[in-house]
Amino acid sequence: MTLEELEPKAREMIGRYEQPRAAALPLLWLVQDNLGHISSEAEFWIGKQLAMSVAHVRELVSFYTMFRMKPAGRRELRVCTSLPCQLRGARDVLARIETHFKIRPGETTPDGELTLSEVECLCACELAPMAQLDEHFIGPLDGDTLGLLLRGSRIPDPQPFLSTGGPVISSRFRYPDGAWFETYLADGGYQSAGKALLHMTPDQIIEQVSAANLRGLGGAGFPAGRKWSFVPKSSPKPRYLVVNADEGEPGTFKDRYILERDPHALLEGMLIAARAIGSHKAYVYIRGEYIRPARRFARAVEEAYANGWLGKNIQGSSFDLDVVIHRGAGAYICGEETALLTSLEGGKGFPRLKPPFPAISGLFQSPTIVNNVETLACLPFILRHGPERFAALGTLRQGGTRLFSVGGHVSRPGLYEAPAGVSLRELIYNHAQGIRNGQRLKAVIPGGISAKVLTAEEIDVAMDFDSLTAAGTMAGSAGVIVMDESTCMLEALLAASRFFAHESCGQCSPCREGTGWIHRIVRRIWAGKGKPQDLDHLLAIAGDMEGKTICVFADAAAWPVQSYITKFRSEFEEHVHTGRCPASREAVACRP
Ligand SMILES: Cc1cc2nc3c(=O)[nH]c(=O)nc-3n(C[C@H](O)[C@H](O)[C@H](O)COP(=O)(O)O)c2cc1C
Ligand code: SF4
Structure with missing residues (x-):
């Protein structure tokens, strides 16, 4: 493959965006996926395609950790040593890998077969200690699995614990290969989107979502309906819906399962949100390491187009919506909504000063709503079963359930759907089956690595946004990292x-x-x-x-x-x- 041969595909990619520069990351991926790395010649070529200076292209390559300027080995092994993996022995795993292959992180074996890297959280803490081998997440890398990896044998798909009976989101997680269109439809899927497009006004949708007390589940907990109401109704500019699927908060691994196992729930939620804010174009920003989730979500998007749930005049409603999937490239900060928008526009992931908030001036200086994957995936339930039922599942000011990612020193790490106000004690001792090896609890981080730590005496606290704030920490992304008495x-x-x-x-x-x-x-x-x-x-x-x-x-x-x-x-x-x-x-x- 040569750069010239990539040109038709590059033109098609550029055509998906309002501004050519926004196709910078897709073009960098196009080059790296096909040519193995991004050479100076390729940087020059990308600059030419996008009318962008080569210096800017080089800045992008150096800012995003997944891009490389030199060829790598035929296989890439990325070992996570972030806190949740460290607690379960990642340092020893990395040391054994280094000794076996006789390379250090950043190096490639002399036969060019394997490149090793040490990376920050891949958001697969339920598999800790884990690694990414090419596109596959593998773990826990203890005993047998590590042996298979070192011998170069096939590693079986991991089987972590996942809630499959949750009332709002997790019921379709029971399909390991994903709930595809027919399954989703047979399960009552797209009824809510049909209702929103054909029988409800935008204001009615916003009223219902507000009555449901749906809070933003990306971390900040801002009421979803209220945020949507900030979008100016009279703006002549287009309005955008941007899905934050850049899941990167260490300890968190919930959005990945929605993308992989229930992608139509996200798409249906996007239709409802897009109708509420009057948006006809949605971007889904997926973290670069989520290769399989992105592929599965892309399949769902294709299915939705093929069945008239995306595109023009959806189900005869005269409402149009197009979806573009945009892949990140390894920068945690792009999860922050304004950094995500800067990145989506073709820049380094630099956050912007607020105000203006994205609802007023966001993507391409137009009104934009950024919502987390899980927030959007709750919407079909709310419109189908009514806001009262959703609200009743949670606390007074936070409706519904949450997907709690529980990792660290628990007996059963996994993803648990539970009412928003479940206590931390119940999550650890009932859901995740307590502390492993009969050890005592020492400390817990309740909302991803950014949250303040709680001691073992502070776990009788409800896990909703307000209760955790009152307890001096935060609910954040609901990534619960548990540490036993042996933790330093x-x-x-x-x-x-x-x-x-x-x-x-x-x-x-x-x-x-x-x-x-x-x-x-x-x-x-x-x-x-x-x-x-x-x-x-x-x-x-x-x-x-x-x-x-x-x-x-x-x-x-x-x-x-x-x-x-x-x-x-x-x-x-x-x-x-x-x-x-x-x-x-x-x-x-x-x-x-
Ligand atoms: C440093 C930082 C990282 C963040 N990372 C994520 C993330 O990975 N995923 C996410 O949905 N929100 C993340 N957020 C929150 C977003 O800025 C934003 O509040 C959220 O996407 C809004 O969606 P919601 O209202 O549906 O929660 C992050 C915020 C900060 C400050
Ligand atoms: S605080 Fe400033 S330097 Fe730090 S991530 Fe945010 S914008 Fe960047």
Whole structure:
């Protein structure tokens, strides 16, 4: 394949977007998928196709971690060492892989067969410790599975625990190969979209969604109906619906299952939301590592077009909707909605100052609603069964259920659909079957790695947005990371701080400098070289990062530092003063 041969496909891709520059990531993928890497010649070629400077193309290649400028091995093994995987032995797995193949992360075996990388969370924590081999997620990489991987044998598909009986979302997770169009239709699918398109006004849809108390489930918990009502009705500009499927918060793995197993629920939700805000074009931004989920979702989109549920005059309603799938390329910050929009427009994933909020000026400076996958997938239930029933499943101010991703030291890691107000204790001890190996609970992060940590004494708390805020932490993405008594909290903070230092977009100095500085100090303490002033110094740096930056990433990077040190101060002090880990008296030792 040559660059010239890619030109027809490139033209078709550019034609999907309002502005040619927006096709930058798709073109970079086109080149890398077909030619193995992005050469300088390819950068020049892409620049020419998009009327973009080569310098800008090079910036994109270096910003997004999945693009490479040199050829890789025939196979790629990406080992996750983020906190949920670290808790289940990822460091040892990586060490065994390095010893076996005699390469370090970033290297390729001399025969050109395998390239090894160490990566941040792949959002498959139910498989921890896990890795991605080409497009496949493999894990848990313990015992037999790791042996198969090292011998180059076929690794069976993982069978993690998944709720399949949830009232709102998870019932169709029972189809391992996905609930495709006929199955979805037979299950009552598209009835709600039909109702929304043929029998309801946009205001009626917004009223019902507001009455259902549906909160945004991407992390911020903003009421969905209220957000939609901000879209100006009289704007001459087109309105866009953008689906945030960039799932990247360590500890979270819910949206992947919706994309893979129930993609039509998302599509039906998109139809309802698009009708409510008057949008005729929707973009679905899927994280780059989600190759199989993206492929499955693309199949559902094709089915929906073929059956008249997308395209022009949908089901005779005179409502049109087109869907474009846009693949990310390895940058956590693109989950932040304005960074996602900048990325979608062909830029580096840089968050923007708000206001203006996307509902007023978002994609291509037009009114845009960004919603999370799970938020949208709740909509068919609300319109089909009524807002009262959805509201009654949850708490006073948050209706419905949530998909809780539960990982770390529990006996049964998995994805659990439960009422929004389920208690954290119930999630850990009833759903996930308690702490593994009969150990005692030490700490829990209730809403993805950005959330403040809770101690074992603080788990009698409801998991809805308001209750967790009142408890001094946050519900976030509902990624629950459980740590038992053997966990070294310094090592946990090291994993969190490495993540934030790696993922800062670098625009704001308190964030760019602060995250790196925190990581370096924590690493030094971990190496047994702590100084008496280090802990107060860390708290001061974290305090200086809060509320001073373009987006809340910097605040999120500060919260683990503040909460881990405050709640486990004596353990941190012992590390600093003795250079040793107090948790090492227990079963699993911290490395230094
Ligand atoms: C640093 C950062 C990362 C985020 N990552 C995600 C993400 O991976 N997925 C997501 O849906 N929302 C994420 N969000 C929240 C989005 O900015 C936005 O609030 C959400 O997509 C809105 O959809 P919702 O109202 O349906 O929740 C992130 C926010 C921040 C600040
Ligand atoms: S706070 Fe951090 S991630 Fe957010 S815009 Fe600033 S530098 Fe980027």
